[in-house]
Amino acid sequence: MVLPNTSIINKPAMTRGLLSIAIASSLLLVGCNDDDNDHYVSAPSVSAKFIKTFTANDINSSFGLGSTATPVAKCGVTIEKVSYDTKGAADEDTNATAALMLPTGDAAECKGDRPVLLYAHGTTTDKGYDFAQVGNAKNPAVGEANLIAANFAAQGYIVVAPNYAGYDESKLDYHPYLVAQQQSTDMVDALDSARSIIERKKRANDANYSKIDDSGKLFIAGYSQGGYVTMATARALQDKNEPVTAIAPSSGPYALAAFGDEIFRGNVNIGASRFAPLLGIGLQAKYGNIYSKKSDIFLDKYADAQLPSNTPFGELVKAGKLPNNALFQKNPSDPRLAGLSPGKLFSILGGYDDTDYLIKTDFRAAYVADTQKNPDGLWADNGDGRTAANPENNLRKALKDNDLRGYVPTMPTFICGGNQDPTVYFDTNTGSMVKLIQTEVAKNPAKKLNITVLDVDKDNEADRPDYQTLTIIGQASMNPWKVNDVVKKVQTNFSNSVKKVKDDADPNGGVAALLAFYTNYHGDLVSPACTEATREFFNQEFKPV
Numbered sequence: 053m054v055l056p057n058t059s060i061i062n063k064p065a066m067t068r069g070l071l072s073i074a075i076a077s078s079l080l081l082v083g084c085n086d087d088d089n090d091h092y093v094s095a096p097s098v099s100a101k102f103i104k105t106f107t108a109n110d111i112n113s114s115f116g117l118g119s120t121a122t123p124v125a126k127c128g129v130t131i132e133k134v135s136y137d138t139k140g141a142a143d144e145d146t147n148a149t150a151a152l153m154l155p156t157g158d159a160a161e162c163k164g165d166r167p168v169l170l171y172a173h174g175t176t177t178d179k180g181y182d183f184a185q186v187g188n189a190k191n192p193a194v195g196e197a198n199l200i201a202a203n204f205a206a207q208g209y210i211v212v213a214p215n216y217a218g219y220d221e222s223k224l225d226y227h228p229y230l231v232a233q234q235q236s237t238d239m240v241d242a243l244d245s246a247r248s249i250i251e252r253k254k255r256a257n258d259a260n261y262s263k264i265d266d267s268g269k270l271f272i273a274g275y276s277q278g279g280y281v282t283m284a285t286a287r288a289l290q291d292k293n294e295p296v297t298a299i300a301p302s303s304g305p306y307a308l309a310a311f312g313d314e315i316f317r318g319n320v321n322i323g324a325s326r327f328a329p330l331l332g333i334g335l336q337a338k339y340g341n342i343y344s345k346k347s348d349i350f351l352d353k354y355a356d357a358q359l360p361s362n363t364p365f366g367e368l369v370k371a372g373k374l375p376n377n378a379l380f381q382k383n384p385s386d387p388r389l390a391g392l393s394p395g396k397l398f399s400i401l402g403g404y405d406d407t408d409y410l411i412k413t414d415f416r417a418a419y420v421a422d423t424q425k426n427p428d429g430l431w432a433d434n435g436d437g438r439t440a441a442n443p444e445n446n447l448r449k450a451l452k453d454n455d456l457r458g459y460v461p462t463m464p465t466f467i468c469g470g471n472q473d474p475t476v477y478f479d480t481n482t483g484s485m486v487k488l489i490q491t492e493v494a495k496n497p498a499k500k501l502n503i504t505v506l507d508v509d510k511d512n513e514a515d516r517p518d519y520q521t522l523t524i525i526g527q528a529s530m531n532p533w534k535v536n537d538v539v540k541k542v543q544t545n546f547s548n549s550v551k552k553v554k555d556d557a558d559p560n561g562g563v564a565a566l567l568a569f570y571t572n573y574h575g576d577l578v579s580p581a582c583t584e585a586t587r588e589f590f591n592q593e594f595k596p597v
Contacts, residue, residue, distance in 0.1 A: 097137040100152065100249045102260070103184050105130045108157065111206050115187070115198045119552075120580035121545050122199070123587075125206035127155035127162035130260045133184040136245035138217055138238045141228035141338035148222045150214040150242040151183035151197065152249065153205035154260055161208035165267035167297065167594045169204050170243050171213040172274025172281035174575070175229075177326050177368075179360040182220045183213040192364075196275075199580065203587050210250070210266065214242035218360060227360055229330035230308060231338050232454045235281045236288040243270075269297040271590050275579050276476060279304025279469075280456065283485075287459045298464040298593040302582035303574065305476050307484045309439045309451040310430040313423045314480055315379070316416055319395025320403030322474045322571065324379040325410050329359040335450045342447055349415050357410075377402035378409040380416055388417035401474075401570065419445050430484050437488055457484060460492050464502040466589040468582035470509040470546070471516065475574035478507065489525055501526030504589065506539060508546045508581040538588045546581040553577065 108125040115122075132152040140146045155162045173183060178192040185191035186201045197213070205211045217238050218227030228234040253261040274282040279301040286299045305311050315321060332349055336342040347355035357374055368374045382404035394404055422445035429435035439452045467486070471478045486505050493499055505523040513521065522539050550569065553576070554561065557568035 098245045098248055099135045100253070101133045101135070103131040103133055104187065105156065105260075106187060106201075108206065110187070111202050115202055117199060117202050117580075119549065120199065121541075121584045122202045122580075123207065125202060126159050127157045127206050127208055129186070129201050129205040130154045130156050131184050131186050131201075132249070132260070133182075134212075134242065134246050134249055135221065136241055138241040139234060140217055140224050140226075141231045141234045141334055142340075144224075146217050146222060146224040148214060148217045148224075148238060148242065149182070149184070149220045150212055150246060151186070152246045153186070153201055153209075153211035153213070154264060155205055155208050155210065156260070156263075163263040164265060166208055166210045166264050167267050167269035167271060167590075168243070168247075169200075169209045169211045169590075170239060170270065170272045170285070171200055171204075171211055172235075172239060172272070172278030172285070173213060173216075174274075174276035174278050174579075175323075175327065175330070176219075177330070177359045177361060177365045179219055179362050181215060181360070183215055196579075199583055203583050207587070209271070210264065212243050212246040214239055226333045226337055226358075227330060228337060229327075229334040230277065230280055230305065230454055231334050232280075232284040232456065233288075234338070236285040239272075239281060239285040240288065268295075269594055270295065271298050271300070271594070272296060273300040273302070273586050273590075274304070275302045275582060276304060276574065278302075279476075280306055280308070283456050283459065283461075286461055286463065286465075287456065290462055296463045298466070298590060299461060300466040300468065300582075300586040300589060302468040302586065303470070303473060303476050303478070303578055304481060306456040306481045307430065309443075309448065309455040310428045310457075310484060311477065311480050312448070312451045313428050313431060314395075314477065316419045317423060318392045319477075320377075320379045321477065322377065322401060322574070324403060325375050325377050326359070326365060328379060328410055329357045329374070332447075333359070335447070335454075339446065339450050339453075342450060347412075349412060350410055351412055354410055375405065375408050375410050378405035379411055380404050381409050381413045382406050384413045384417070386413050386417040388421045389413070392420070401567075419447060421445075422448055430480070437484055437491075457488055459485075460489050460499075460501070461503065462501070464593055465504070466586060467503065467505045468578075468585050469507060470573065470578040470581070471507050471519070471521075472509055472512060473574050473578060474570045486523060486525070493525060499526075504535070506542070506582075506585055508542055508578060508585065509550075510543045511547055511550060534588075534592070538585060542581050542585045542588075545584065546577065549577050549581070 107128045111125040134150045134152050138146060138148050173196055181193045182191055183193050183197045185193055186197045188194055218224045250266055272282050272285055282299055282301040283304060283306055286296060289296050332342055343349045350357055354374060369376045422443055426440045426443045428440045429438040438457055439455050443449050443452055467482055469478045469482045503525040507521040510521050553568050553572050554565040558564040
């Protein structure tokens with residue numbers, strides 16, 4: 053079976069939650085930034101710039117989120133952009149920006165003590181990605197930013213959403229992609245900076261801050277890359293005994309080393325040619341030994357690949373700067389790769405090519421040879437599910453150093469995803485984390501945990517007879533009837549969304565429907581479902597007025 057070469061594949065795979073073409077068109081009704089109203093509050097390392105205020109009616113009528121189970125806005129939202137100092141992967145000084153979303157209005161939910169949501173966004177190759185551009189259809193962040201603004205800020209949360217070092221106005225010329233220490237530091241720096249702005253502007257009697265206070269309750273959430281960053285940030289704060297009310301990581305590559313091994317051994321994920329440059333360049337900045345020059349890892353014609361970029365990914369592909377999704381050479385002759393075969397469906401979605409691929413075959417073969425000599429505990433016969441004890445390959449060492457397996461959250465935790473995800477494999481990442489947490493609990497039954505794990509996709513449960521879509525470890529925050537009610541609602545909404553995507557592509561359920569399902573799965577289907585479930589979970593920890 054050969055799938056058609058469709059433009060759907062050109063979508064960024066670990067998407068920022070862009071929900072549909074209809075959203076983008078509807079956003080044009082909202083308009084761009086109100087630059088005439090800009091004002092700044094300055095400090096040696098922290099400043100804030102007013103961007104725009106939306107009324108609740110703006111959010112309800114013009115954000116285009118009606119298909120995502122987003123609730124009616126209770127509050128208006130004021131957007132400010134915070135600029136702050138942080139560190140790069142090599143501990144170099146740099147700067148970054150973050151969106152600060154403030155609930156506004158006279159309803160009880162919109163004033164007084166408000167909880168803070170620290171939000172981590174998903175992977176993007178667009179350097180201009182700016183979460184402060186809520187409502188601005190010209191910015192690539194608009195879909196995810198609108199989703200979070202409507203689901204949290206418009207429901208009474210103060211939202212802090214970093215753009216990350218390397219994006220927007222950051223002077224860093226790369227992004228420390230999935231570098232746990234740097235990304236968690238960046239998140240905390242953004243949070244501290246936003247809180248300092250809130251305190252300072254309240255003292256200055258700024259009208260946008262006059263009716264709200266930081267309650268001290270801190271929630272952390274994120275999707276895809278942001279799910280990983282959420283987990284890493286929670287670990288960093290937990291290690292420092294800093295209080296966190298609850299966390300909700302979704303669809304993250306937590307088992308980074310095992311995930312990397314799976315991909316290099318053949319199971320190429322959708323979006324691979326986007327993630328590889330981000331990851332390789334970021335890890336090189338951190339460790340300095342992933343390659344001597346980019347042509348050691350990337351095919352010569354792609355040796356100048358640099359992400360993130362001000363040029364959209366599709367245009368980079370058209371210009372011959374990067375392959376669309378081909379990561380490896382098809383049918384390589386290197387004996388170290390003998391016996392490996394393309395995984396599942398994803399090779400025919402463009403993971404391999406005879407000549408136009410990204411990663412050099414000898415680099416891949418050296419990596420694979422080390423997986424055979426020093427297997428990851430998730431893939432080894434009778435393995436313990438943990439990272440390889442002594443990997444020798446430098447890339448594998450770096451991935452191990454940033455793998456989150458073994459971390460056990462002590463704060464209330466909600467982990468979400470979908471088991472058919474072709475971009476961030478659910479069983480490899482969420483599944484392995486959960487099994488190790490369960491093992492830890494079995495060793496220490498007295499450990500008091502509050503962890504809920506939800507697979508929003510029950511559509512293929514007949515193919516997974518021994519698998520449960522809901523797992524509770526310890527004492528759930530939500531009482532049993534509430535858990536069951538939320539799960540049923542989220543899974544039903546997800547199934548309905550899947551059906552619509554397939555029917556829109558091909559009502560007869562042909563190849564086009566299957567392709568649409570896989571290319572929309574990670575971002576347009578699972579992301580809003582997990583956002584809905586996260587909101588419900590957090591509302592159990594923060595009792596809204």
